[in-house]
Amino acid sequence: MPTGFQKFLLLSTVLSALYVLALVDVLPLPFLASSAKDAILPVVRLPPGIISALRSQADVFEGWWADEQLPWWALVTFGSYSLGSIGWGLWTFRECPEAHRELLEEIDQAKNELWDKGVSVD
Amino acid sequence: MGSFTAPVPSSSTPDNVILPTYNERKNLPIIVWLIAKTFTENNLDWEVIVVDDASPDGTQEVAKQLQGVYGEDRVILKPRAGKLGLGTAYVHGLRFCTGNFVIIMDADFSHHPKFIPHFIRLQRQHNLDIVTGTRYATSRSLGLEGGVYGWDLKRALISRGANFLASTVLRPGVTDLTGSFRLYRRPVLASLIEQCTSKGYVFQMEMMVRARALGFSVGEVPITFVDRLFGDSKLGGSEVVGYAKGVWGLWTAV
Numbered sequence: 155m156p157t158g159f160q161k162f163l164l165l166s167t168v169l170s171a172l173y174v175l176a177l178v179d180v181l182p183l184p185f186l187a188s189s190a191k192d193a194i195l196p197v198v199r200l201p202p203g204i205i206s207a208l209r210s211q212a213d214v215f216e217g218w219w220a221d222e223q224l225p226w227w228a229l230v231t232f233g234s235y236s237l238g239s240i241g242w243g244l245w246t247f248r249e250c251p252e253a254h255r256e257l258l259e260e261i262d263q264a265k266n267e268l269w270d271k272g273v274s275v276d
Numbered sequence: 277m278g279s280f281t282a283p284v285p286s287s288s289t290p291d292n293v294i295l296p297t298y299n300e301r302k303n304l305p306i307i308v309w310l311i312a313k314t315f316t317e318n319n320l321d322w323e324v325i326v327v328d329d330a331s332p333d334g335t336q337e338v339a340k341q342l343q344g345v346y347g348e349d350r351v352i353l354k355p356r357a358g359k360l361g362l363g364t365a366y367v368h369g370l371r372f373c374t375g376n377f378v379i380i381m382d383a384d385f386s387h388h389p390k391f392i393p394h395f396i397r398l399q400r401q402h403n404l405d406i407v408t409g410t411r412y413a414t415s416r417s418l419g420l421e422g423g424v425y426g427w428d429l430k431r432a433l434i435s436r437g438a439n440f441l442a443s444t445v446l447r448p449g450v451t452d453l454t455g456s457f458r459l460y461r462r463p464v465l466a467s468l469i470e471q472c473t474s475k476g477y478v479f480q481m482e483m484m485v486r487a488r489a490l491g492f493s494v495g496e497v498p499i500t501f502v503d504r505l506f507g508d509s510k511l512g513g514s515e516v517v518g519y520a521k522g523v524w525g526l527w528t529a530v
Contacts (some may be wrong), residue, residue: 158446159528195341226498236440243412243436253500257385264309273305273341 173224195224285400286391289375290321290460296365297326298385301333308342308351311389313448318393325369329359337453342371350420363479367469379459386501389458394418394497395459405464405492408450408484409457409499412439422452422498434516442523446485446530450496455482457499478522485530 155165175181177195186194265275293311294380297304308324315322326339343351354372356365366380378396383386385410398418406437416419427435442453445496460468464487472482487494 157528157530158526162527172494177399186500199311206299214345238353239434240436240440242428243440244433247432247436248414248421250424250425250500252382253423254425254502257502261306261385262305268305269295270308271345273345274338275305276302 193223194227278302279408279417284318284397286320286321287376289377289380290323291315291377291396292369292373292375292461293322293324293379293381293389293392294366294369294422295324295326295381295383297328297335297383298360299330299331299335300328301331301335301338303383303385304335304338305342307383307385307389308341308346310390312350314392315431316390320393321375323352323373325354325372327363327365327369328353328355330355330357345530348418360488361475363469363472363475366465373462376462377459378460378465380463380465381457383502386503388502391457391497391499392459394420398495398497401460402493402495403510404495405461406487406494407459407482408452408494408496409450409501410450410496410499411453411455411499413451413496413498414495415498419496421500422424422499423500424503425500426503427482438516438519441520442481444483445505445523445527448485449488450484450494452496453481453484455499458483470489474522474525476518478518478525481522482526485526489530506518 172181173195176191183191223243224255281368295304295307299306311324315395326335328335328339336353339351339353341519343353354368356368370378377399379392381389391409395409398404399407411422411424424432424435439451439453442448443451444451450457456477468483468486468490471486472507474482484494
């Protein structure tokens with residue numbers, strides 16, 4: 155039976171493959187305009203030589219760092235979700251001083267009763 | 277809390293509480309008293325199996341005194357020759373369980389026996405294999421809220437972060453993965469213990485993760501957890517690393 159980690163690796167591989175295929179225009183994304191796809195998907199703008207070797211249409215990119223891409227977006231979203239989740243957990247964290255008080259009373263009661271019955275309690 | 281509008285349906289066999297002890301001479305009588313009080317108030321049959329790892333502080337003497345008070349059929353003392361660990365303590369205790377359901381809990385007052393009838397009731401209602409106590413959730417239907425006493429902000433933050441990590445990575449389906457206040461159907465406990473290899477609190481995590489992987493049904497009851505009644509609750513860097521390693525180990529093993 156696959157472990158959680160193996161399932162995660164499989165899912166990551168599949169998603170990464172789909173991502174790369176979409177990036178090099180092998181996987182069609184019919185509902186997404188080409189310019190939108192170029193803005194969302196790429197992580198790094200590669201030099202023109204490599205791009206043209208991978209794609210049927212070569213574009214010339216300036217600079218090497220693009221904003222608003224899917225992987226970074228996914229990472230930031232996950233980071234925000236994590237912080238939000240932990241923050242929410244902390245916000246809703248409940249303390250129970252009444253349980254502590256009740257317990258102390260019960261301990262006293264128990265000690266008295268048990269002492270009378272011959273158990274050596276402190 | 278402690279009284280119910282509906283009685284807890286009792287089982288045909290007593291419910292067994294396995295209490296692994298080490299140097300619990302002060303706490304053991306009171307825990308047994310609390311257990312006795314809870315079970316008697318709810319008309320439930322009970323047995324406490326004390327698995328003592330040769331405590332030097334006289335835990336076994338006090339256990340024998342308790343046998344005098346409650347009867348040897350209620351307080352069952354099964355000592356061991358040395359400090360041998362939690363998993364094996366459960367295995368040892370299981371051998372003497374006569375009931376269908378086994379409750380495991382800590383003997384240091386962090387777990388209060390008053391929740392046991394809630395565990396039993398939930399188990400009967402949904403025919404669950406395991407019921408686990410959770411410190412972090414609330415149940416409107418049960419009218420219970422989880423809570424912790426004795427943690428400062430830092431400790432609570434670490435706990436929340438750790439829980440988030442384990443929940444995201446392992447997807448265990450429970451809100452409190454490291455909890456050790458649980459009710460098990462006896463064959464389920466026996467089969468899980470056989471497969472688990474970790475120690476300490478990672479052992480509790482492994483039990484739950486394996487249980488979910490094997491398809492056992494699990495329910496949760498919110499509990500209040502009074503940590504370290506007589507002292508400070510410390511959590512150091514090495515424990516955090518150990519926890520992360522434990523989560524990784526489970527992720528790659530189950």
